[in-house]
Every structure is written in structure tokens, then in C-alpha cells.
Amino acid sequence: MPKTLAAKSDGSPGVVYRGIVDGLYRGRYVPGQRLVEADLTRDFEVGRGSVREALSRLAAEGLVSMNLHRSATIRSLSRAETRDLVALLEVLNGFAARLAAERVEEGNNRKLITEAYASLADVEVQRDFLRFARARNTFYRTMVAMGANHELARLMPRTNVDLIRVQFRAYATVDDDLRMEDYRAIYDAINEGQGRKAETAARNHIRRLGDAIDKLPDGAFAG
Amino acid sequence: MPKTLAAKSDGSPGVVYRGIVDGLYRGRYVPGQRLVEADLTRDFEVGRGSVREALSRLAAEGLVSMNLHRSATIRSLSRAETRDLVALLEVLNGFAARLAAERVEEGNNRKLITEAYASLADVEVQRDFLRFARARNTFYRTMVAMGANHELARLMPRTNVDLIRVQFRAYATVDDDLRMEDYRAIYDAINEGQGRKAETAARNHIRRLGDAIDKLPDGAFAG
DNA sequence: GGCATGAAAAATGTCACCAAGATCGTCCGA
């Protein structure tokens, strides 16, 4: 019994990696928290090498920061970093939305994005933070996948959207009132196959998100 | 004699990482080549953990692909992947150029970008592939640094510009005639502080690059 | 000649050990 069944499916580092990302969404880990290698080794029951590899990957994606000879910590975004990230996401999401709209006719793309939007618009889903987060991720992932730009798909997870979602989850106002009509505008434009309109809608949404975040108190950000 | 002096400066993984990227530009490694961990361990005289970490980082950046239980290989771009990458670079470089133009007045930004452009325009530099590659990298890095968007700076190296540069270096026509006037247009717009113009110039340059690559024969791409 | 079997190769996963740096508490002296 050297390893669990889950471990076999995708290598031990993958287990640790997904475990940490998932733990982030579940609140098990919070920004700023220390991640001691020995603890992770015990929690996930894998070798330290696997833990280190998982941490390396997370650090490469910017989700955790590794300080020399100090514990790795869940990264916490400062106000400036958040602003930078939002500005970048505006560009990337606009690009993704445009590509998606241009390819809505291909394959069963229309069906996929419609389903993703439907579950996002479900009031039942909106009540549960975890379910809503998943639905939103699915919507964005579908949008990116529709674009069929392999490089964009590769790069998108390497932005720190997850961090934004988690760090500001307490401030529900950020994406409360505005979000659903924004998502609807993006979906409509994609569904109509209007690339330019989709890009604008996506950029507007992110820009509004940025404005809302700008209004948050300093306490929401890393020192 | 547990470790070399070079290794001490930035950790063993960094040595391997830079060694491979450098070897790529020098022709020591070519796209498609296998990278056996044991060989790298011997060549760079570091532990296997360091080799694996370096490979992980390179894989995260997309420079090498790691197949489970098979050798890591230098990634080779297919025609479709190249097209995707160019489309993405067009967006990102346009964004970077716009930011740079908007901040040309700050600090000694104007001086830095002017120097970077000067060494790029030096006919002496243009004769040497390696020197020119370095000057071009410096120009782009300066442009990104001027923008002062931390997230963009973090994400840019994770695109596979290096791969494009190396894979199509044999086909000099790609960026021969058009390149210098394009770079001049970008530089001028940045120097004038005209964000919109800089973005357009940068996007036009990348688009032209893409058009040239589109005309290359199938032999230039991965099967 | 095609296919199955088994050996070798190569990668993954784990553990143990030592080195280096950082943190933190304690102790001593002014």
C-alpha cells in the first residue's frame, strides 16, 4: 500500500497541487498563510520531493510565493498588484471573448456556452459560493476553449484569477449587482457571433470589477 | 567541493534553467530533442531534484514538454500552435507598448528605451544573430518594464517567444526587411508618449511577422 | 512475417542525510 488510488491517477505532485488550489477555494488555506513542506508531506501523505514540485508549480503560476529559506506562503495581492492583474485580465478576457464569438458556429460550441451560461444564471447556484465559483470557472473555461487558441488556454490559468476570487470573497459587493447583467451581455454577444461586441462586453465587465475593487478599504489588501 | 561557484549564485535549478535556455539559442539544443534527466544531471553536475525543478519551470513556460514516464523534449511548434502564439503575442505586445508609451515620462524610462533601441538599430549588432537576439530581448524587456505592470512582466516570459525565435531562425526572411522600420515605428510612438499609436505599431509588427511565418513551408513546423 | 513475452532502460516516488539561512529566545553587560 505504497500510495493511494487518487495518487496513481496523475502523479503525486498533481495531488498536492490540486489539493492546495481546492483548499484555497474551500477556505482551508487563506492568503498569507504559511505552507510548511513537512506539514504538507504529512497531510497529503506524499514524499517531500512531490511537495516541492507542487509548490514550484504553484509559485510559477504566482499562487504562492517562495522565500529563500523561509516557508512558502499563499500569495496575497497588494492594491497595486491587483490593479495590474485586473488591467491584464481585461485585455486577455476581451481577446478570449472575441475569439469565442468568432467560433460560436463551430462544432457544438453554441450548445456548450449556452449550458455554461444557464448554470451560471441559475439562482439556485448563485446562492452557494462554491457552486457559483465552479459555474463561473466553467463559463470562462468554455469561453477560452471555444476560442481554440492553444496558447491562450495555456496562459490563462497562469494568471491569478483564483487569488482575486478568494481574496475578495468577503466583499460580496464586488460582483453582486453588476455581475449577472454583465455575464448576460457577454453571453449574448458571443451567441450572436459578434466578436467586437463580445470583446467590449468582456472588457467592460472586468473594468467594472476593477472599479469596485478600487473602492475596497486597505484592509482587503496585503500590506 | 559539493557545489560550484556558479551554482551558489542563484540555486542549482537556476543554473540548469539558464543553461538550457542559453543552449537553445546557441544551437546546443534543437526543437524536438530529448532531454534525459540523467544526462542533464551529469552535464550540469547538480542533483536530480534540481534538474526536475528546472524542467518543471521550463515546462510551465511551455519551452519543453514533459510526457509522463517519457523523456522531456524541447517543444516544437506546429503551424497551428505558431498561429495561436502569434495571435496572443499581438494582443500582449500591443498592451505592453501602450503601457510603455503612457509612462515614458516617468523616471529615466525615456533614456532606457532610447538606449535599447539604439543598440537594436546598430548595424554592427544586426550582423550577429546572438547579439541581435539579445538586443531585441532587451528592447522588449525594457518596454515591458516601463509599463510597470507586474503581472504582465510575470506572464510575458511564459509565452514562447524564444521558441519562435529559435525555430524559425533559419528562415531569415521572416524578420529581415520589415523588422527595423517596425521597431522604429514602435520606438517613435513610445517616445512620443502616444499609447494608442504604440499599440497599433506593435500589433502591426506582430501581425506582419505572423504573415511571414504563414508563408513558410511545412518543413519549418513540427509534424 | 506477425505477435507475444520478457529484459533493459528511463522516469517517478520516497527516504535519509547534510548544509545554509532565518527565526527566536536567552543571557550578559552597560
Place this chain on the structure above:
DNA sequence: TCGGACGATCTTGGTGACATTTTTCATGCC
């Protein structure tokens, strides 16, 4: 009592060795 020097301890960085698993390839059988 305060403050700095010192050292114990914690944690990561790096290496080597060994077992396990998977792939690959050559050999032999039908």
C-alpha cells in the same frame, strides 16, 4: 531595565540512493 550579541532550533536547499512503475525494444515462438 534596555539592548545587542550569541546560540539553539526550525525550515528550506541540495544531493544521493533505492524501490516502483511504465515504456521501449529485442528476442523467440507460432
